């Protein structure tokens with residue numbers, strides 16, 4: 001598969017524009033929103049909503065046109081290959097996270113919920129469910145709820161259930177989800193939605209797990225504890241309870257079959273969400289690492305320390321070696337992320353590449369942010385500068401959307417050709 005390392009001109013311009021926005025509308029609020037956890041970045045959200053809403057509208061209009069062209073039978077079925085949508089998204093997310101990753105996570109978008117709908121939903125579901133993100137004056141959020149108190153990395157332990165009520169033609173969901181990003185924003189503070197993973201047959205293990213769309217205002221859905229966190233403190237992270245929450249039959253994503261098949265297909269479909277979402281987490285991690293690296297270089301330059309390129313290793317000082325190592329780690333992570341997103345844009349399957357870039361970018365970002373604090377000495381540790389905050393913010397990319405250990409397992413299985421049972 002050819003990879004073009006040249007970023008198209010219009011994406012470069014878009015990225016510069018996003019960087020300017022991040023610099024002027026996010027950075028000035030970084031410390032305030034970190035110190036005052038649970039305060040909302042209201043001004044930023046209000047500024048961003050019309051832009052994001054119109055972007056979403058354009059995406060849905062395009063999908064509608066493509067569908068009509070295909071259904072009209074005029075042979076204009078568009079190929080999924082060769083776009084630059086994910087590439088553009090990757091670079092925008094990197095820049096927004098460079099601005100502030102916690103605030104970026106507060107953007108009113110379908111977020112992970114959207115990734116799930118795009119990966120598994122039918123065209124009808126995409127058009128119907130994502131429409132709320134493309135209209136109206138009030139911002140709307142999306143979320144995805146997988147994690148439970150006893151089911152984190154191990155999805156097969158999932159206890160949230162979905163039963164089909166044939167009389168009312170509804171799914172009934174019962175259970176509890178925890179640590180859900182934008183859970184409160186999506187289900188309580190806006191007319192949003194949350195993709196909820198639940199089992200339709202506990203005895204079927206992963207094959208019984210399906211994803212369901214729960215919309216704001218559904219009776220039986222309530223928000224529980226809102227977390228106090230180490231990093232990304234501007235981001236909303238909430239528990240969600242489901243008590244006989246009834247949702248329409250066609251709010252199951254993908255196959256509407258009622259009985260869980262034992263072939264794992266439903267679960268594999270739900271897992272396809274990660275093929276697009278893990279590279280986006282990688283992009284976000286890259287943004288945090290980039291912020292820390294640029295800041296360190298700036299401070300070193302102010303103190304007369306330049307980073308020479310092309311000198312033999314033994315001619316470098318320890319700090320110069322550190323900075324070059326930080327740059328190398330970031331570059332490697334960037335290239336892996338480019339590969340994973342270019343595969344999505346090419347319409348290719350990329351589960352291994354998605355895990356690889358997320359693993360590498362999470363590690364690189366945490367390493368770089370920690371090194372930055374180290375190099376900057378006591379001021380690195382002080383709350384006067386943002387370096388210590390970036391160090392706290394960086395860690396999350398090694399935890400959510402699959403921990404480092406889980407992504408390592410996925411990569412190893414794919415490389416070695418082992419099944420989940422052979423390499424656990």
Ligand SMILES: Cc1cc2nc3c(=O)[nH]c(=O)nc-3n(C[C@H](O)[C@H](O)[C@H](O)COP(=O)(O)OP(=O)(O)OC[C@H]3O[C@@H](n4cnc5c(N)ncnc54)[C@H](O)[C@@H]3O)c2cc1C
Pocket residue numbers: 112143144145146147151152153154178179180181182229232237396399400401402403404405406409424
């Ligand atoms: C701020 C934040 C936001 C989040 N947002 C969301 C969200 O929006 N939606 C959502 O569904 N979840 C979300 N999560 C939950 C997150 O996805 C889980 O924390 C993660 O999947 C790990 O699960 P766990 O915490 O239960 O850890 P566990 O699964 O209990 O793992 C504990 C440790 O054991 C390791 N481990 C587990 N199994 C293995 C294995 N087989 N081999 C080797 N090591 C293993 C893990 O890597 C980890 O280091 C969020 C979490 C946080 C902190």
